[in-house]
Amino acid sequence: MMKATKSASMLLMLALSSTLVLSACGNSEPDKTEEPVSTTDKTETTATDTNKESEPAKSDLKEYKLTMVYPGGTQQDEAKIEDEINKYLKDKINATIDLQPIDWTAWEDKVNLMIASRDPVDIYFTAQWTKYAVNVGKGAFLDLGPLLKDYGQDIVKTLDPVFLEGSKINGVNYGVPTNKELAAQGGIVYRKDIADELSIDMSKVKSIQDLDAVFATVKAKKPEMTPLYLLKGENFDAHYFGNFDALGDTSVPGILLKDATDTTIKANYDTQRYVDTLKLTRDFFVKGYINSDAATTTTMNKDALKAGNVFAMTAALKPGKAKELETELGLVGKLGQIELNEKTVSTSETSGSMLAISTTSGDPARAMMFINLLHSDKYLNNLINFGIEGQHYTKNGEIITPTDNTKNYAPGAAWMFGNQFLNYVWNSEDPDKWEQFRKFNEGPKVSPGLGFVFDSEKVKAEVGAIVNIDRQYQTALETGSVDVDKVLPEYKDKLLKAGVDKILIEKQAQFDKYISEKK
Template sequence: MLRKSKTGKMYFSLLAVVLMLSVVLAGCGGNDNKKADPSPSASASPSASAESSPSASAEPSQSAAADLPEVTLSITFPGTAPKDEQKIEEAVNAYLKDKINAKIDINMIDWGQWDNKINLAIAGREKMDILFTAAWNGHSNNVAKQAFLAINDPKGPKGNLLEQYGKGILETLPPAYLEGAKIGQFNYGVPANKELAEQGGVIYRTDIADELGLTAQLDAVKTIADLEPILAVVKEKKPELIPLYMKDGENFNAHYFAKYDHLGDGSIEGVIMKTGSETTVKPRYDFPIYKETLNITRDFFKKGYINRDAATAQLSPQDAFKAGNVFMGVFPLKPGKDAEVANAAGLQGKLKQIPMTDRTTSTGETAGSMLGITTTSPNPERAMMFINLLHTDKELNNLMNFGIEGDHYTRSGDIITPTAGTPNYAIGAAWMLGNQFLNYVWNNEAPDKWEQFKAFNEGAINSKALGFTFNAESVKTQVATMSNIRKEFDPGLDTGSVDPAKADDLLKKLKANGLDDVIAEKQKQLDAFLATK
């Protein structure tokens, strides 16, 4: 069991596409740099989301809650379990008693073990209630495996859960997220209300950079190659440090850095480029950036800049910073990402981010962080009530994300300050848990953080496939086989741990196991989608 031992076919309706694009394009400049106001997050700004209170109409009254039988819900998401997890569970359970009469079992799984454990749990039909899912983390593939309930299917086993128990979500979440995250006619997860654009880059230790006189060089970094002389100095002058931390999925070949649009599911081969104008679906290996990235990463690895265990590393870059022996890591960026990581790693004021790619928007970003309700959940109605509260109830949202006021932080208005207890519940999971526009802001973050999020979305380059999600149902056997093949090859290749020539072996093996079938099906569905635009 995952619980801790304390421990259709793809059809896109024109209406859905028009609605999705009208909202997204209002806030994200297309390839022609056209802009409009407001951004898609405008309706989710603090004034619209955090300060309004739809939760009163979106949750049972106290008397109604008392009539509900008490249940325990599991919520499973990636990350390192904190010391005070049980203390937070007790506080959340006390708060939920009069809200939805439910208790919460928080189940965090280390990033390095996440894929294997979740895949086994889904295959074994283990009972789970709320499960993190994302386009880059096999969402479409898992929907094809019937792992998640369609939350807005009126003919589903529990009816339209979103309409019945998620009214607050519908009131606060910009329509672009739900429209962009659909597979066929339905949603199989509730997207987090967060930034819509994405950008790749690195985060580094400013105290080490200042000590070694590297700050000016770091300020001038534009490309991966620009990092080489900086990492060389760190390796020479600070041999006890890992100059550049990488792991599977967090490297220069990650979708947010290389700009691959996987068309709805990052685990399924076949992409177009988010920054390009071509809509011909190809394997990543057919784009020059793929092998160029492998080659420079391999060079860094051979020079000792990258951690030797990168292909098998279990820690996320954020958690790796906690150990104190990492100089730099690869991250998806947004306004204040460096401060978020610093707070989670106990390095307040010592981290800075360097944007290194264009800002882009694809369907993968609308579905880049979701909470789904599994088909094995004994209590899907109550699970939706809880997710609804994460999107509408400021007190619960911040309790789940930051812990207990006076223990894990002190607060003045919406500004919070770390305490000695902060490391005991520093989960860094706000981007996964509901509505970020309800979040308090750390004292080392910009007070106008949420306004910066809106500005971040403006002017982003839209993928030509924005609004499209591939339905893997017709090729699910090939997809499952190829997913296992990629797990065999990708970690070593993407982290520089093996010779880039091995990519040729990977491509041959994928072709022998249905790659052409999957590419053809993706192209067919994408062409049908584009024909409606």
């Protein structure tokens, strides 16, 4: 399904070699020179004067109701937000929208069913870590090239080309990436107030191993509190924490280490970091640090943290991640974050958050018009992300302050929808948040797989079989819920019988060819 072209990889390398200053970030004021401007600069210019020429006359459009499906919890005031969005969209593109969030823990299964059933959906959230390539292979998403050209001009203007090039499959865009941070880093978000109460010096935590003493203290002094909350996809062996580059879809076996130089593709069970982390996680589980239902829970880690009986969770980090969560979860002043791996960048970051248009859409053009507005229209972008001014927040310039009703609409989904650089900044966050994003994107370790994505067409039967095996074993192993020495060999045996070696050989051959053509 996926194969990077030489020209695409060169574009990626050129963009990233300039310390990623141009990757979705920039100064707070528009650049007045003719030098290349950053994404933030271009976005702010566009946001003040949406490209009217790209907007079709409302009278030319028949009224249409869009359906957008994305992961997240249903918000109490969701209907109010929909009403406000619909009033605005009627004037803009003569459309209304039905927001359909799906709980995180049910997301994958429900989306698989919707796609298999050919449900009439217009827009799906998608990403390389949630079977983007697999779903493209199923014919779930449209080729967006013509739609971007005709109805996505603001997207093309404001989004760094690295995102659009790096998220292509066989040279085709099937998703529109969110304009956000490009570098990636893993770590934990923790209850800073509890650490202070228990006199735990979190500055000493530099590795996963260092957390042992922290969690032991929490367990001893706060027995009612879970020291570490893990679940499917949110654990120490998640791709963002292990710095694993799957060279495309994370559901397809075969990984490299993003922070190393080795170009030999291995299965996870043959990757020492992965296995060592499984064993450490198991040790934490046996010691009672991890929630006992980690392998089966349907409660998202953020919700568990919000409930007040969890000390820490793993997280894909960025500047101000803990501050964002403080407002979303009603824990202002109580959270901290610690980075526990090297900052990296790979092709997968360009497709880490996207909106795709379904092949069942009744009006793909209208769907693209809506996505285009999310990338260019400041009012709409902040409405869907933060709710209604005066009800869910008050505003002073670009700084917003929570109200008593903020809890009724706090989807925490700004990283999913359009252009983050249009977002207001909470008063509990750093007012220079977007400048911090620019700095975050500077100088990451570049994965040896940057610019390459795997075409799994020749091994799609094997990939399909392995997806089912992973469901049976992967979460149990990665949350420490089972004996690694006993279960990992069983998992490996099942993978070998399902043809994992065939996938690895094909992936390595494609990658070797890609490397040789780059030279």
